[in-house]
Amino acid sequence: MPVITYDKQxxxxxxxxxxxxxxxxxxxxxxxxxxxxxxxxxxMQGIRGKPPALAQQGLKDTLQVQHYFMACVxxxxxxxxxxxxxxxxxHLLEVEVLGKEPLSDDILRIYLKPAEPFDYKPGxxxxxxxxxxxxxxxxxxxxxxxxEPLELQVRVLPGGRMxxxxxxxxxVGDKLxxxxxxxxxxxxxxxxxxxxxxxxxxxxxAPLWGIVRDALDQGHxxxxxxxxxxxxxxxxxxxxxxRALERAHQNFIYMPCVxxxxxxxxxxxxxxxxxxxxxxxxPDLKSWRIYxxxxxxxxxxxxxxxxxxxxxxxxxxxxxxVYSATDNASKADS
Amino acid sequence: xxQSLYEKIGGEAAVNAAVDIxxxxxxxxxxxxxxxxxVDMEKQAAKQKSFLTFAFGGPNNYSGKDMREGHKHxxxxxxxxxxxDAVIEDLGATLKELNVPDELISEVAAIAxxxxxxxxxx
Numbered sequence: 001m002p003v004i005t006y007d008k009q010x011x012x013x014x015x016x017x018x019x020x021x022x023x024x025x026x027x028x029x030x031x032x033x034x035x036x037x038x039x040x041x042x043x044m045q046g047i048r049g050k051p052p053a054l055a056q057q058g059l060k061d062t063l064q065v066q067h068y069f070m071a072c073v074x075x076x077x078x079x080x081x082x083x084x085x086x087x088x089x090x091h092l093l094e095v096e097v098l099g100k101e102p103l104s105d106d107i108l109r110i111y112l113k114p115a116e117p118f119d120y121k122p123g124x125x126x127x128x129x130x131x132x133x134x135x136x137x138x139x140x141x142x143x144x145x146x147x148e149p150l151e152l153q154v155r156v157l158p159g160g161r162m163x164x165x166x167x168x169x170x171x172v173g174d175k176l177x178x179x180x181x182x183x184x185x186x187x188x189x190x191x192x193x194x195x196x197x198x199x200x201x202x203x204x205x206a207p208l209w210g211i212v213r214d215a216l217d218q219g220h221x222x223x224x225x226x227x228x229x230x231x232x233x234x235x236x237x238x239x240x241x242x243r244a245l246e247r248a249h250q251n252f253i254y255m256p257c258v259x260x261x262x263x264x265x266x267x268x269x270x271x272x273x274x275x276x277x278x279x280x281x282x283p284d285l286k287s288w289r290i291y292x293x294x295x296x297x298x299x300x301x302x303x304x305x306x307x308x309x310x311x312x313x314x315x316x317x318x319x320x321x322v323y324s325a326t327d328n329a330s331k332a333d334s
Numbered sequence: 335x336x337q338s339l340y341e342k343i344g345g346e347a348a349v350n351a352a353v354d355i356x357x358x359x360x361x362x363x364x365x366x367x368x369x370x371x372x373v374d375m376e377k378q379a380a381k382q383k384s385f386l387t388f389a390f391g392g393p394n395n396y397s398g399k400d401m402r403e404g405h406k407h408x409x410x411x412x413x414x415x416x417x418x419d420a421v422i423e424d425l426g427a428t429l430k431e432l433n434v435p436d437e438l439i440s441e442v443a444a445i446a447x448x449x450x451x452x453x454x455x456x
Contacts, residue, residue, distance in 0.1 A: 033400060036393040038349075039384040040377075058350065058383070060376075303375060308361060312354050313379050 005048070005081035013076060019044065020071035030071055030084070037073035044071045047089050049080030060314050062184040090179045092129065093118060097174045098149050100166070103237040106156045107203060108167060109141075111149040112178070120144055122210025123187065123291070123319070126180030128152070128162070136162040139207035139293070139319065140181065143214055150178075153206035153237075185291060185319040187214045194315075195222045196289045197282060199275050199302055201229040204294020207319055209238060211291055216249050225282065227255045229274025229298075232262035236269060255281075275302040279309065286310030289317075296320035339391035339441050343434055349386045352428050357382055359424040366420045369408050389425065389446045401452040409455045418453060422446050 004011045004022055013022045020042055023030055033041040037057060046067035055074035056064045068085060083089055099111040120126075125139045142151035156163045170176075185207060196215065200208040205228050212226055230236050242254040255277065256269040263271045270277050275298050282288070290306045292299045299320040306316055344351075357379055361367050370378065381404075388394040405413060422443050429439045 033395065033397075034384045034387070035395040036384075036387065038380070038387050038394075040380040057346075304361065307354075307375065308358060313357070313375060 002076040019074045035072040042071040043085035061188040120181035121186035122214040123207040124181035124183040126178045129177040141206040141210045185317040196224045198291040199227045201294035227274040227278040229257045233265040289315045293319040356428040398452040
C-alpha cells in the first residue's frame with residue numbers, strides 16, 4: 001500500500017483507504033465537510049506523486065495540472081507527498097538582473113536569469129526579494145518553452161518603494177532572489193477551439209501578454225480577444241508588438257481601450273472601460289474562456305458579469321492585483 | 335432494481351450541469367442576491383454543489399451544524415422564510431430548464447425544504 005508523506009511524517013495507507021481516512025486514523029486532522037468529493041473543503045496538493053483522476057474530478061484545470069486533489073476521495077495509487085491547499089511549497093532562488101528597459105513613461109520591463117532551472121506557466125507570479133528583504137509580487141510575462149529570461153513588467157509609482165528602487169538603483173548584474181511560481185491564472189491546453197476573452201488593466205497586461213503568446217504557441221485555434229484598458233493613452237504599452245502579433249495570427253484580436261478622460265489622445269484606441277467595451281462587443285460568453293488581470297474591482301465585477309453573461313465559473317481565471325497598504329504598491333504596479 | 339432519486343436525476347453529471355445555472359439564477363434574483371455579495375465565487379459554487387448533491391439525494395455527509403453555522407451571520411442580517419422560498423423556487427426553475435420531470439422536482443424541493451430550520455437557525 002502506498003505511503004503518504006505529510007508534514008515530514010510518513011503514513012502507511014491501508015488497502016482502499018483515502019488520504020483523508022489514512023491521516024485521520026493516524027491522528028492528523030484535515031478540514032473536511034461533505035466527504036463525497038464535492039465541497040473541496042479537504043483540498044490538498046500533491047508535491048510528489050500524482051493523484052488519481054477521480055480525486056480531481058470537478059476541480060479547475062489549472063488546479064489539476066498542479067496536482068491539487070480532494071483528500072476525501074483520493075485513494076492513492078503511488079507514493080505521494082502532500083500538503084494542505086494554500087501551503088507554501090516554493091523556495092528562494094537567486095536571480096541575476098539581465099536587463100531593464102522602458103515600455104512607457106512609467107512602465108519598465110525587467111529581465112531576470114534564475115541561478116537554477118525554474119519551472120512556471122506564463123501568467124503565474126513570483127515574489128521578488130530586494131537584498132534588504134522588501135518583497136513585492138510580479139506576474140511572469142515570459143515563456144519558459146522559448147527559454148526566455150524571466151520577464152516582469154513594473155509600473156513605477158511615486159513613493160512605491162520597490163518600483164522606484166528598480167527604476168533608480170537596480171542595475172544589470174545585480175543579484176536578487178525570487179520565490180514562486182504561484183497562481184492559477186494561466187493557459188491550459190486541451191480545448192484548442194474554445195474562444196478566449198482576456199481583459200487586463202494597467203500592468204495586468206503582463207500576465208496576459210504571457211498567456212496570449214503561450215496559447216498561440218500551443219496551437220490555440222479559437223478566437224483570442226485581448227482588451228487592454230488604461231486611464232490614458234500613455235498607459236497603453238506593447239502596442240506595436242501586439243499589432244504585429246495580430247498580423248501574424250488571424251485568430252488574435254487586440255483592442256486597446258482608454259477611459260473617457262483620456263479620449264483626446266486615444267488615437268486608435270476605443271474609448272471606454274476595457275471590461276465594459278468587451279461585454280458590449282461580446283454580450284454572450286457561453287462556452288468562452290475568460291482571463292481577468294489587474295485592478296481588483298474590475299476583476300471582481302467582471303468575473304460576476306462574465307459568469308452572468310454565460311461563461312462557466314470553471315472557465316474564468318482571475319488575478320486581482322492587490323495593493324500593498326504601506327506604499328500603494330501592488331503586484332506589478334509597484 | 336429501483337433507481338434512487340439521485341440516479342433518476344442523472345447523478346454527478348446533473349449536479350455539474352445544474353450548479354452554474356442555479357448560481358446564475360440566485361445572483362440574478364433581487365430577492366436574495368444581496369446575501370451573496372462579496373463572497374468568493376469559487377468557494378460558493380463548491381458549497382452549492384454540495385447542497386445540490388444533497389438535495390438530489392446523492393452521497394453527502396450532511397450536518398445540520400454546518401448549515402446552521404454557515405447561515406448564522408445571514409440570519410442576523412434578516413434571512414427569513416421568504417428567502418428560503420426564493421432559493422427553492424430558483425432550484426425548481428433550474429431543474430425545469432434541465433428537463434427534470436415535475437414529480438422529481440417536488441422530491442428535490444422537499445429535501446431542500448427539510449433543512450429550512452437549520453438554515454434559519456431555529
